[in-house]
Amino acid sequence: MNPMPVAPAAIAQQAPAEFELSGCWTALGIGAIESQLESLSLPSVTEARVDCARIEALDTAGAWVLQKLLLRLREQDRVATLRGLRPKFAKLLEVVAQYLADPVDQPPAVPSLTALERIGRSAGTVFEQAVALLEFVGESAAAFAGCVARPARFRWRPILYNLRRAGFDALPIVGLLSFLLGIVVAYQGADQLRQYGANIFVADLVGLSMLREFAPLITAIIVAGRSGSAYAAQIGTMAVTEEIDAMRTLGIAPLELLVLPKIVALMIALPLLTVFADALGVFGGMLMAREQLGVGYGEFLDRFVKTVGVAAYGVGIGKAPVFAAIIAVVGCFQGFQTKGGADSVGRQTTRSVVQSIFLVIVADALFSIAFSALDL
Known part of the structure; x- marks a missing residue:
């Protein structure tokens, strides 16, 4: 049985400061989104609005791309507001945003040991x-x-x-x-x-x-x-x-x-x-x-x-x-x-x-x- 078709993620720029997102923002649906991100024109406005009502599905891969889009829109002190995002998608986006701010999988910095400390640890x-x-x-x-x-x-x-x-x-x-x-x-x-x-x-x-x-x-x-x-x-x-x-x-x-x-x-x-x-x-x-x-x-x-x-x-x-x-x-x-x-x-x-x-x-x-x- 063939799998159900996945609607690809898409970004439509309705106005210079208005963007509409649609499709499945998942690992299977975001394949062509990178080229669309490159073609966006960001005018020098103070506020950008993003309509997320037509997003059908969202996983961590899509949330990561969406968070990157928001970070780009917020450059040069812009304000980017989301509208119509489902509550469960909003929670996932918050988790990804927290991860980007403070990655948990980065190994802590290991302080270099002095020769005396190495000898002490070996003796222990x-x-x-x-x-x-x-x-x-x-x-x-x-x-x-x-x-x-x-x-x-x-x-x-x-x-x-x-x-x-x-x-x-x-x-x-x-x-x-x-x-x-x-x-x-x-x-x-x-x-x-x-x-x-x-x-x-x-x-x-x-x-x-x-x-x-x-x-x-x-x-x-x-x-x-x-x-x-x-x-x-x-x-x-x-x-x-x-x-x-x-x-x-x-x-x-x-x-x-x-x-x-x-x-x-x-x-x-x-x-x-x-x-x-x-x-x-x-x-x-x-x-x-x-x-x-x-x-x-x-x-x-x-x-x-x-x-x-x-x-x-x-x-x-x-x-x-x-x-x-x-x-x-x-x-x-x-x-x-x-x-x-x-x-x-x-x-x-x-x-x-x-x-x-x-x-x-x-x-x-x-x-x-x-x-x-x-x-x-």
Whole structure:
């Protein structure tokens, strides 16, 4: 069915100071009105009269054009009076006139901030994030205590699934990077050790550096970029699509279903990955020691066993659960902080990786200070 025809808006100049408006002053009817406005002749009179009795329809677009016409007629101190305008059209014209006088959609002027104010706001944002993270840690600890009190609440299938994704699937990349790191450590130390005839001490260098520092740290960084980002992206997407709200509506605790399985699985997987990284890193250093320094496998292992004790091995393994808890908690926390759309998911995912790696390095530095004080 064809739409009803719309009578176009029109302006007729009956006398030098009298104008008659007709037709539909709407978005569909004012197409040709601009040319008519341009052709109006405005004599130097003190008063102009506008007859609006024949206006059939008026919307905001037509009211805007009509208000512009009145403003033009009122130039040079003229008085423009309307006659015959319907009451409902008059109200709409008043609203448009008020808008033109004081537009409501213009953004308020934002005062420029000084450097000190920017630093203060950034510090306030960091403090708020830290408080929110501590609250999230407390909620997760309370949920974990509740599951320990009632073991049936543990969701073992998600735990095993996350253990496979964060642990077993990460073996190739962790093993390769640890092997290459062991080669690099032995290669960099070979020239210095050869100058002093201390070739055999390459076992000390590779063993202590890999087991105490490099293996747990590189493993945690890889897992933070691989699994921590996945945690943030998964939970962030669920938050955007309101799946988490649906869980709460159904009576399912999101912390027990989404957070605890990831934390438990990663605290199991990361120490095992660290052991795997230790073995591959030492193996890489042993290969390089034979090629660059002529230290055989038997000599290397004999010196390695004498130098690297259980304490050095335990120091590296003991860091792993702490690193795992940091990575899982930060990744899940940033996922729950997601608001808006897909852009927010990407932003929180990036933030989770950066914060996880930063906190892991800070924790490693604190471990070094503590172990030095304990003479370990």
